[in-house]
Amino acid sequence: MIGHTFGRMSRGGSDDEMFGKLYDINVIKRISPYILRYKKYSAIGAICTLLSAGLAVLIPFFIKIGIDDYINADISIASQKSGLIKISLIFGLTMFAAWITNYIGQIYLARVGQYTLRDIRIDMFSHLQKLNLNYFQETKSGSIMSRLMGDTSQLQESFSIVVMTLADILSLVGICTTLLLMNFKIGISSLSVVPLLFIAVMIWQPVAKKAFITVRIAISQVLSSFSENLNGIKEVQNFNREDNNYKSFTGQTNDHLNSALKAQKLSSALLPPVDILTSTAILIAAFVASKLILNDAAEIGVIIASVLYIQRLFDPIRNLMMQYTQIQRSMASGSRLFEFLDIEKSIDKVEINMPKNIIEGDVEFKSFHFSYDNNIEVLTDINMKIQKGSTVAFIGDTGAGKTTLASLITGLYPPNKDKGNLRLDNIPIEKYSRSDLGSQIAMVLQDPFLFQGSLKENLKFNQQSATDEEIINACKSIGIHDYIISLENGYDTSVSERGVNMSQGQRQLMGFARALIKNPKILILDEATSNIDSISEQKIQNALKVLFKNRTSIVIAHRLSTIKLSDNIYVIKGGRIAEEGNHSKLMSLKKEYYKFTESAFQN
Structure with missing residues (x-):
């Protein structure tokens, strides 16, 4: 501004x-x-x-x-x-x-x-x-x-x-x-x-x-x-x-x-x-x-x-x-x-529902470096292997590079040439089309964007084949169904531009439900639980367990309750991986992660 x-x-x-x-x-x-x-x-x-x-x-x-x-x-x-x-x-x-x-x-x-x-x-x-x-x-x-x-x-x-x-x-x-x-x-x-x-x-x-x-x-x-x-x-x-x-x-x-x-x-x-x-x-x-x-x-x-x-x-x-x-x-x-x-496109086609390469969910960064157009390196020597079906968490200070890592996995940013490898299922990410990535990877942001239209249209988004039953079941799992049916027009209720007639917490729940309807192979949550109130938190934690099941899940979060659900935790500091391990292991080291949990507990 x-x-x-x-x-x-x-x-x-x-x-x-x-x-x-x-x-x-x-x-x-x-x-x-x-x-x-x-x-x-x-x-x-x-x-x-x-x-x-x-x-x-x-x-x-x-x-x-x-x-x-x-x-x-x-x-x-x-x-x-x-x-x-x-x-x-x-x-x-x-x-x-x-x-x-x-x-x-x-x-x-x-x-x-x-x-x-x-x-x-x-x-x-x-x-x-x-x-x-x-x-x-x-x-x-x-x-x-x-x-x-x-x-x-x-x-x-x-x-x-x-x-x-x-x-x-x-x-x-x-x-x-x-x-x-x-x-x-x-x-x-x-x-x-x-x-x-x-x-x-x-x-x-x-x-x-x-x-x-x-x-x-x-x-x-x-x-x-x-x-x-x-x-x-x-x-x-x-x-x-x-x-x-x-x-x-x-x-x-x-x-x-x-x-x-x-x-x-x-x-x-x-x-x-x-x-x-x-x-x-x-x-x-x-x-x-x-x-x-x-x-x-x-x-x-x-x-x-x-x-x-x-x-x-x-x-x-x-x-x-x-x-x-x-x-x-x-x-x-x-x-x-x-x-x-004439500006170079990063996406050749925009069809999203017809993947040619099925993603299983293995993600690997190997000697990976990344910088934006200004050539200032924001990720340095990243080595990470995420197994399919596992849940990992990225934590770190603002600007550490957590969201950049997640965005690279979605293909929103193309990797720099000759700066290491990023592979999905041992295949370079450059080999995947936008259809492959867009239809099998979902990212829920801190403040999901809602477009003008009905709640149902926003929940379906590009999953036009989703049935009403699938939409309702997803909303029940996430815990937003009761709110929707309390509205005069239910799922046909109109949404204002950017969803301003809904609270931020409700928009986040809509984002969760949209991701569940998509049923992705890889799920990324970017601070997506930060605005959920304490009453809704237990519902969300139960929903996340369902959401994480049988898919690779990557969580960027500051809530310990969400981080503890992870099989592995990566502490990102200054664009590098400072620590790696599960909650118990990192707590025993009493280093960066320990400081983070102590600070979170005090807050």
Whole structure:
């Protein structure tokens, strides 16, 4: 919490600053398969949008034909009328075709964007569930949400922006070509101001890019702060930190506001130069055209059409400048998003109910060392052999490495390469799939996480084949059945997010029952009896005897009553095994374990 809810988060080294190239071909390659899934919609949207742009280019030319070929032409009145009617019909049909194709194009481009957005978010969520736990410990939840929601939304528009950019380029080429063909002098003189616009863009672009990066960093900080404050609301209220957190969050939202306003100013800064250059080009064209008219070197229709084309000329240029900033942001978001999808997975598949390798329950650590990504060794020279069906306890001070040892057995953290061996049934743990480990190993934490849904759904969790009878028997064994049936809706009672409408002790009992329903080969209890009251303790001790039967059980606990149930006890100190043996043997040594029991007895 201290990082950003209770103080300003340092921006240095933030992954929000890693934006990649402005126009990244790798992003185009990666998003293309998503778009190509909807080839039909993409083709219809692209063709209609481009066709609409092409048709719009023709409209001023039809005006020129109407004026020069019929109104100012030396022909009969009847020919003028029939010609004007004909050109008017063509003009109207062209206008209608341009409108309808643009409408259809926008509909289909939006459809492709929404489908692409959905597919990318699903892939991101799937990838998220397969990442190593180290990633979640080192990455702020707000940054993850920023990528899942903000970056995907930004990237969603990329295909339609690209198509619209192509349409504007087509319009620009068509207008320039028509201008030059109708009258080269008027065309070339009016186009002479365009290079000035590109010079302005070259000056503007680096400043704008920096501003957009600042906005992205700021919104990520706001999301991170909001998420942390929400998750730690009990601590916030307990320590009366509401006012300080409010001030900190207000400061971060103001930072985002200021950076967003600055970016908006920069985006808007391109529009006045475009308008000024449009007026300048029209004045130049008017000056050139006036001389041409005096010399009878240009027709009235050509001049009127040229002015219309000059006005239309800067519309696609203006759009291209705005799309330039949008593409810039889309490429940046795409780079960050696909960088996330390229993070190495620790789990290949998430199917849990179909183990291929049956685990018996033997666990062995041999000359085992382990460190997280920061390379600080947290486990050193661990040698341990746990026989199947036995119960062992890990005890030690906070931070000694007990939970790390247990988590390694579940496969949540992959072992370091060439740092010793961890074997299940004499097979390296790396050989087991996530299905093998997830379906045959259960871990009950100090505060089991309960998801929104019914109590029954939380008890089943991923054991969908469990019958109501099995669920009820498990709850009776654990001692939570009477509480559940006392509720108005019994096992169908809804659980609030994280189970906040249940006491911590009740959530722990739910965790026990969930593990019993799973019927694992290896059971790990990580301080899972710490919050059980003295009345429930005897029930739990009886339940544990049932739970430990015919399976390998590993207990991380401070309660002597739980530890004494173990066949073997490992005292972990500073990432090493300090002592090993049963309760009687370790008590007779009068060393670390003896000190621990004396302290526990006094407490």
